[in-house]
Amino acid sequence: MPNSTDPAEFYPSDLSALAYAYGQPEATAFLKADPADFVVEEQLAYTLSGEGEHLWVWVEKTGQNTDWVAKQLAKWAGIAPKNIGVAGKKDRQAVTYQWMSLHLPGQADPALDALSVPGVRILKQQRHHRKLQTGGLSGNRFTLTLRQVAGDKAALEARLQRIREQGVPNYFGEQRFGNGFQNLPKATQLFQGQLKAPKRHQKSLYISAARSWIFNEILSQRIEQQSWNQAMPGDVFQLQGSQKWFADDGDPALAGRVEQLDLHPTGALTGRGVLPTQSEAFQLEQTVISQHPIWQAGLEKLGLKQERRALRVWPKELTWQWPEAETLAVSFDLPAGSYATIVVRELVQLAKSSE
Numbered sequence: 001m002p003n004s005t006d007p008a009e010f011y012p013s014d015l016s017a018l019a020y021a022y023g024q025p026e027a028t029a030f031l032k033a034d035p036a037d038f039v040v041e042e043q044l045a046y047t048l049s050g051e052g053e054h055l056w057v058w059v060e061k062t063g064q065n066t067d068w069v070a071k072q073l074a075k076w077a078g079i080a081p082k083n084i085g086v087a088g089k090k091d092r093q094a095v096t097y098q099w100m101s102l103h104l105p106g107q108a109d110p111a112l113d114a115l116s117v118p119g120v121r122i123l124k125q126q127r128h129h130r131k132l133q134t135g136g137l138s139g140n141r142f143t144l145t146l147r148q149v150a151g152d153k154a155a156l157e158a159r160l161q162r163i164r165e166q167g168v169p170n171y172f173g174e175q176r177f178g179n180g181f182q183n184l185p186k187a188t189q190l191f192q193g194q195l196k197a198p199k200r201h202q203k204s205l206y207i208s209a210a211r212s213w214i215f216n217e218i219l220s221q222r223i224e225q226q227s228w229n230q231a232m233p234g235d236v237f238q239l240q241g242s243q244k245w246f247a248d249d250g251d252p253a254l255a256g257r258v259e260q261l262d263l264h265p266t267g268a269l270t271g272r273g274v275l276p277t278q279s280e281a282f283q284l285e286q287t288v289i290s291q292h293p294i295w296q297a298g299l300e301k302l303g304l305k306q307e308r309r310a311l312r313v314w315p316k317e318l319t320w321q322w323p324e325a326e327t328l329a330v331s332f333d334l335p336a337g338s339y340a341t342i343v344v345r346e347l348v349q350l351a352k353s354s355e
Contacts, residue, residue, distance in 0.1 A: 011181060011184045011185050012177075012181055012184070012213070013180060013181050014174065014181070015171065015173075015174060015216075015345065017220070018169075018171060018216055018217075018219075018220040018223075019169075019220045019221075019223035019224050020223070020345070020346060021166075021168060021169050021223055021228065021229070021346055022159060022162055022163075022346055024349070025151075025159070025345075025346065025347060025348050025349050026151055026152070026155070026349075027149060027150060027151025027152065027155070027156050027347070027348045027349070028148075028149075028150045028151060028348055028349045028350070028351045029146035029147060029148060029149040029150070029151075029328065029348040029349075029350065029351060030146065030147045030148050030350070030351050031144065031145075031146055031147075031344060031350055032093045032094070033147050035062050035063045035093055035094050035095050036062075036095050036145070037144065037145040037146075037147065038091060038093065038094035038095070038142075038144055038145075038340075039094065039095045039096070039097075039142065039143040039144070040090055040091065040094055040095075040096045040097065040098075040140050040141070040142055040340075041096075041097040041098075041140065041141040041142075041143075042087060042088075042096075042097060042098045042099055042137050042140055043137060043138045043139045043140060043141060043333070044099065044136075044137060044138060045137070045138035048126045048127070048128040049127070049128050049129050050126060050127055050128075051127050051128075051129065052127050052128050052129030052130070053103060053104060053105040053106075053127075053129070054085070054101045054102065054103055054104070054127065054128050054129065054130060054131050054132075055077075055101065055102045055104050055109055055110075055125055055126075055127055056099055056100070056101045056102075056125065056126050056127070056128050056132065057073070057099070057100055057101075057102065057122045057124075057125045058097065058098075058099060058122065058123045058124045058125065059073075059096075059097070059098055059099070059100055059120060059121070059122055059123070060095070060096070060097050060120070060121045060122075060123055061090075061095075061096050061098070061119055061120050061121075062094075062095045062096075062119040062120075063092060063093065063094075063119050064092060064117075064118075064119045064120060065089075065092045066086060066088075066089040066090050066092075066096075066098070067089070069100075069117065069120055070084040070086055070100060071084075072115075072117045072120065073100060073102060073115075074102075076110055076114060076115045076117075077102045077104060077107075077110045078110075079102060079103065079104065083102065083103040084100055084101065084102055084103075085100065085101035085102075085103075085131040085132030085133065085136075086098070086099075086100050086101075086132060086134070087099060087132055087133070087134060087135060087136045087137045087336070088134065088135065088137065088336065091175075097123075099132055100132065101128065101130075101131050101132035103131060109125065112125075135336055135337070137336040138335070138336065139333055139334055139335040139336050139338075140333070140334055140336065140340075141317075141331070141332075141333050142330075142331065142332055142333075142334065142340040142343075143329065143330075143331045144329070144330050144331075144340060144344065145323075145327060145328075145329050146327065146328040146329075146330065146344070146347075146348060147326065147327050148326050148327075148351070149326045149327065149328050149348065150326070151348065153322075156328065156347065156348070157320070159346065159347055160318070160320055160330070160347065163315060163318065163343065163346060163347070164315070164318040166229060166261075167229065167261065167312045167313055167314040167315065168312070168313060168315065168342055168343050168345075168346045169219050169220075169223060169228055169311065169312065169313075169342065169346075170219065170264075170309060170310050170311055170312055170313040170338055170342070171216050171219060171339070171342045171345075172212040172213075172215065172216055172339065173339030173341045173342055174341065175339070175341075176208065176209060176212045177209045177212070177213065178205065178209065183205050183206050183208075183209035183210075184209055184210060184213060186198075186202075186206045186209075187206040187207065187209055187210035187295060187298070188210075188294055188295070190203060190206045190207070190298065191210075191294050191295065191297065191298025191301075192294065207298075207299070207302065207304070210292070210295040210298070210299065211269055211270060211271070211295075211299060211304070212269075214268070214270055214288060214289060214292055214295065214296075215267050215268065215269055215270075215309055217288045217291075218267040218268060218284065218285055218288045218311075219267050219311050221284055221287075221288060222265070222267070222284070222311055225284075227265070228265070228311045228312060229258070229264075229265070229311070229312050230255070230258060230259070230265070231248070231254050231255040231258045231265060232265065232279075232280050232281045232284075233248070233278075233279040233280045233281065234248055234277050234278035234279030234280055234281035234282050235247075235248045235254075235265045235266070235277065235281045236248070236265075236266045236276050236277050236281070236308055237254065237257075237258070237263040237264065237265060237266060238263065238264050238266050238308060238309075238310045239262070239263060240261055240262055240263065240264065240314065241335070245266055245308045247276055247277070247278070248278070248281075261314055264310035264311060264312045264313075265281075265310070265311045265312070266308035266309060266310055266311060267285065267308070267309055267311050268285045268289065268306065268307075268308065269306070269307040269308060269309050270285075270289050270296060270299060270304075270306060271299045271300060271302075271303075271304030271305050271306050271307065272299070272300045272303055272304060272305060272306070273305060273306045274306070275289075275306060276306060276308070309337075313334060313335065313338045313342075315332035315333065315334055315343055316332065316333040316334075317331070317332060317333050318330070318331070318332040319331050319332070330343075330344075330347075
């Protein structure tokens with residue numbers, strides 16, 4: 001769906017246009033042949049207080065949509081869906097363990113035996129004084145099972161070792177862009193005033209998709225230049241395990257800290273104002289952003305501020321095993337906002353079912 005007023009605009013249908021850090025994998029495999037092949041467990045950065053107006057429940061869901069499960073919990077508790085808090089949406093075709101909070105001021109905890117939702121179990125519950133906020137996680141633990149793996153086993157394990165030591169590009173995954181990547185042309189229509197009263201949630205998705213794709217293109221360019229995991233003149237850096245970032249001040253020690261995974265170069269989540277990068281990093285980002293004038297103008301008009309995202313993500317506690325000859329099980333931790341499918345992308349090409 002090209003944009004007639006901006007012929008240079010590009011609407012991808014997948015991530016194939018983006019560069020690979022370690023070259024395109026030769027091995028192939030199937031993922032999500034069964035929900036149990038994709039297991040996600042949320043990790044909180046704090047301890048629940050044990051008292052307060054909010055009941056937090058630890059939910060196991062299998063093959064179910066996060067929004068739908070939240071609505072079922074609202075019915076169970078007799079409250080409005082807006083009074084349910086979730087940290088983030090999790091894959092439907094998966095087994096996920098996540099917290100949800102229910103605002104119950106002056107109310108007793110609902111009876112567990114009154115909850116009957118297919119594919120959903122509450123494993124534990126605890127009171128807390130605050131609602132669970134979107135993004136309120138330190139990260140997620142993933143356990144993925146790749147089946148019918150076809151390729152050189154030694155080469156696969158060598159890739160896993162490189163990923164464990166050097167990390168992977170911190171691309172936004174396909175989930176960010178909607179079915180068939182339709183959130184991107186929708187973003188253009190939104191910014192050009194061609195969408196009639198989109199719902200607030202949909203509008204947010206379209207805006208986020210445009211901003212995220214620009215970031216992905218910046219990161220892809222850095223990979224092509226082999227600087228995605230190295231310091232570039234004029235860079236802005238982010239501390240490992242933190243959202244804080246700072247500009248290159250000429251300290252010669254910064255390059256070494258990047259090599260040691262203590263710091264990560266960042267890319268633009270563009271918006272209003274001047275890019276904080278300088279020199280070569282600024283030129284690269286400005287060149288990519290200039291290729292999307294409609295999106296950039298729309299983001300500026302909405303007042304979104306310049307933000308940053310690490311170009312690299314380091315999967316912590318990465319382990320793997322071969323439970324069967326052609327089955328590879330991989331486990332790792334990622335910070336909130338990073339995608340397990342991007343780790344897989346650097347490891348294998350995912351095969352598609354013929355069904």
